[in-house]
Amino acid sequence: MAQLAPAPKPIGIFNQFIAQKTETLVLKEKVLSLTGDSFHIKLADGTPVFQVEGKVMSISGRKTFRDMQGNHMFDICKEHFHLHTTFAIKDPSDNKIMEVKSKFQVFGSKAVGTFTSSSGKAEELQMKGNFFDTTADITDEAQGGFVVARIDRKLLSGKDIFFGQQTYALQVAPGVDMALMAAMCICMDEKNNEGS
Template identity: 75%
Template sequence: MSHNLRPVPQPIGIFPQFFAQAPETLVLKEHVLSLTGDSFSIKLTNGTPIVQVEGKVLSLSGRKKVCDMAGNHLFSIRKEHFHIHTTFGVEDPKDQKIMEVKSSLALFGSKATATFTSLNGKQETLQMKGNFFDTRAEITDETQGGLVVARIDRKILSGKDLFFGQQTYAVEVAPNVDMALIAALCICLDEKNNEK
């Protein structure tokens, strides 16, 4: 990764226990061959696990359950049907929608918009724009003037990952940004890419 992202002036997110204290890099590894549908382990580059993501096999909505490392259910990600553009709902354990991620067509690459209410009650709009092959993307906070809050680098790290059809992503997250929510956005982008 290039230069570190600067801290955002106002914290962005819903889960204070996951707000980055310093610039952090998350590593998302997709386990395509697991028997429970797609599941991801999300860790820091030093190997410290942050959250565990489990996919439900044979689920029409492709529901993914996200838990902290103590097994507490934080939220679920569900593909919503009957939308023109691919839309995902992020729901709390009581099935209340806490974030919506909508993808839209971009001339070059992919684009997605996430809307949610931050812990401080502020409406947030995060915009994710990637290049044509979705190997790199930036996530910007539109409510704070297009500030870059995270950067995705979808480089496949090794031939072994390529052979087993697994993707590995590095996601750089700015201080004061919710790493769990950024991970949710990345999972939505990955699900969207897997539809092709």
């Protein structure tokens, strides 16, 4: 994968997880896990960065996102009673800090993530994927379509199919919050798995 250009200014909420250089995160979901969809998010070199814990009997499909010290960062919850699939990213006090809402497209998928950066600026990021959602770009349209992250699903890896796992490589641009980009990737995966 080619390196991504640095963001003109930091984009995100969790300053300690703003990428200093182009970082590639690997998300491998254990779909058949008995504890719900629980998995680690690692750097390309195998270093764990985040842990995600799924709740087995949760109607909202709540996933708890933690750093590697076990600190609760946020939860990802599906909101019901929306025309389009909508996910809320909520802090440990249950306050919504980000919303990811899918938009209808004839081909491919599209979602919009909205949040307020730690700088106080309102952000709107668009995620657009191809028809089979093997790749998607997350862009900042206010910055002229600047690519803040790129998702590449490594489809048809024999081992992953055998073990029922989805594997994503998430490339994050310098100056962008890795935790929020991982959350958007998880929302895309959840939306894609709705029909199956």
